[in-house]
Amino acid sequence: MTSPVVTTDYFVLLVALFLIVGVLATKFSTRMGVPALILFILVGMITGSDGLGIIYFDNVKQAQIIGILALVIILFEGGLHTKWSTVKPVAIPSISLATVGVLITSTVVAVAAKVILGVTWFEGFVFGAIVGSTDAAAVFAVLKGQNIRERLAATLEAESGTNDPMAVFLTISFINLISIDAVNYYTLIGSFFWQMIVGLIMGLVIGKLALKAINGINLESSGLYPVFAVSLALLTYSVTALIGASGFLAVYVAAMLIGNSELTYQSSIFKFNEGFAWMMQILMFMLLGLLTFPAQLFTGEVVLKGLMLSVILILIARPAAVFISLIKMGFDFKEKIFLSWAGLRGAVPIVLATFPMIAGLENSQLFFNVVFFVVLTSALIQGSTITTVAAKLNLLGPRKVEPPHSLELVSIGKANAEIVECEADEKMSITGKNLEQITFPKDVLVTAIVRGGELITPSGQTTIAPDDILYILVSRDSKKELKKLLKV
Structure with missing residues (x-):
């Protein structure tokens, strides 16, 4: 008789293997040009009773x-x-x-x-x-x-x-x-x-x-x-x-x-x-x-x-x-x-x-x-x-730009601040200007800029270029005003 513990461990192992195979299948699906869901389904079919017979x-x-x-x-x-x-x-x-x-x-x-x-x-x-x-x-x-x-x-x-x-x-x-x-x-x-x-x-x-x-x-x-x-x-x-x-x-x-x-x-x-x-x-x-x-x-x-x-x-x-x-x-x-x-x-x-x-x-x-x-x-x-x-059909648009989103700095209640990550777009009002020319809301500080994979320590003369990734420290009171400024 199979031990319940062994059965449970076997089930946990299968779930782990399924998830690992699924993650890897997602990576390969991009290279192969095949939707990941197809590979997920095939894994299930292969491991099923009509395949390798691992799971019925x-x-x-x-x-x-x-x-x-x-x-x-x-x-x-x-x-x-x-x-x-x-x-x-x-x-x-x-x-x-x-x-x-x-x-x-x-x-x-x-x-x-x-x-x-x-x-x-x-x-x-x-x-x-x-x-x-x-x-x-x-x-x-x-x-x-x-x-x-x-x-x-x-x-x-x-x-x-x-x-x-x-x-x-x-x-x-x-x-x-x-x-x-x-x-x-x-x-x-x-x-x-x-x-x-x-x-x-x-x-x-x-x-x-x-x-x-x-x-x-x-x-x-x-x-x-x-x-x-x-x-x-x-x-x-x-x-x-x-x-x-x-x-x-x-x-x-x-x-x-x-x-x-x-x-x-x-x-x-x-x-x-x-x-x-x-x-x-x-x-x-x-x-x-x-x-x-x-x-x-x-x-x-x-x-x-x-x-x-x-x-x-x-x-x-x-x-x-x-x-x-x-x-x-x-x-x-x-x-x-x-x-x-x-x-x-x-x-x-x-x-x-x-x-x-x-x-x-x-x-x-x-x-x-x-x-x-x-x-x-x-x-x-x-x-x-x-x-x-x-x-x-000539229906492709410009490369997608990720919208600004927040990276929480510390737990709520301990500080009233967040770090906002924003990818600069050429249509943004801040693009092409240096930091001194931009009228940021109060309690806002650009802490870092990533350009072409390189980290730049910003100064007042640093000019915002398209595709720059900005990390901006902002108080929650000024967050709405900052988002309006960053809006494309």
């Missing part, structure tokens, strides 16, 4: 719970980094893509699924709803660090952050239509508006309360602030979901509100959540890879039908959704082509594919296998060519 995992319910938890963390991290000033101009197009676009995509794919998979109409619509939304985890990961035009990148990020509720609603609704004899259609319509409107309101309300709580509480250790922020994100999702509204939407909205406000220990919270989101992505995609059995996935039937549905999704359904939902919204033909191509599928469709399995639908295993293949195809083909397509 087939618990769909556990996979769904972990997948939802990971998506909450990923959406929260994505929302924190989403700038309202960037998203505001594309809010309407993004919402249109997240609602009308998902509905059109789901409908086109549903018709194709009815014919290709030979299922009923309602089952076809279940499949269409599952793959109807773009995936926040995939989009955030692929676009991070890329110099896609800001307007297009913001549209994709806002769409992927807000279209999950529509996909979840459609999936659950069509499963209910199959499973329940008498369904009230008016109740379904009311449920949709309840999820969207209440989810938005809950995100705003809890986001404001969370912001006040983070800024108002005096914790003994700065390391507790990121943990507190994550706890509030999980609270936002759970409370909203428990009243039948969209927890995903609430989390994304709350994160946007927090990320665009003055936030205590902002840098610590952002960095922690970035690392935590990566960890959850690694574990989630590897777990989903474990849940897949390659012997069932790479059969002639699944590959052929999966390829046919992938082609229809990528070349017909997504373009139709983009061109129709963005009518008269200021996007030209090339931009719509790019938005069509950049509609990545990822973790959300795979997690949603577990819903029919838990509900016990007849073709649920077929759906899961085909959805998984569609996601692999989308991530591999579209994800690895996004920058190339943008370059071909």
Whole structure:
């Protein structure tokens, strides 16, 4: 009989190896031009029962719970980094893509699924709803660090952050239509508006309360602030979901509100959540890879039908959704082509594919296998060519400049000061001037400048050049005024 201690140690070892392999896979994915999520999934498939046989995992319910938890963390991290000033101009197009676009995509794919998979109409619509939304985890990961035009990148990020509720609603609704004899259609319509409107309101309300709580509480250790922020994100999702509204939407909205406000220990919270989101992505995609059995996935039937549905999704359904939902919204033909191509599928469709399995639908295993293949195809083909397509369409923007962010100097309550790190941009008012010519707010001191990898000790005659990295000591009372001065 295996000792419980040995079993626990074995599990801890596997988690450690998974994370190490995931981190290394991320590095290699950049060199290979392949999205990291593909490598994460492959690691899970290779170590699973149909691969090396190291781990046997087939618990769909556990996979769904972990997948939802990971998506909450990923959406929260994505929302924190989403700038309202960037998203505001594309809010309407993004919402249109997240609602009308998902509905059109789901409908086109549903018709194709009815014919290709030979299922009923309602089952076809279940499949269409599952793959109807773009995936926040995939989009955030692929676009991070890329110099896609800001307007297009913001549209994709806002769409992927807000279209999950529509996909979840459609999936659950069509499963209910199959499973329940008498369904009230008016109740379904009311449920949709309840999820969207209440989810938005809950995100705003809890986001404001969370912001006040983070800024108002005096914790003994700065390391507790990121943990507190994550706890509030999980609270936002759970409370909203428990009243039948969209927890995903609430989390994304709350994160946007927090990320665009003055936030205590902002840098610590952002960095922690970035690392935590990566960890959850690694574990989630590897777990989903474990849940897949390659012997069932790479059969002639699944590959052929999966390829046919992938082609229809990528070349017909997504373009139709983009061109129709963005009518008269200021996007030209090339931009719509790019938005069509950049509609990545990822973790959300795979997690949603577990819903029919838990509900016990007849073709649920077929759906899961085909959805998984569609996601692999989308991530591999579209994800690895996004920058190339943008370059071909002449839609690349200038190199991204990291916005100013704070590096906390000491624990709150012990000093009322922070160090702000800022990369100078040629559009900034301070660029091209020496420090004596710049009217800084009171209690502000430029302590160091990094130029071309070299450290410069600043003096009054030091001129700020583009791409300089400035480290500025500032009192918290003057922080807002300093940020206005540094604003591009």
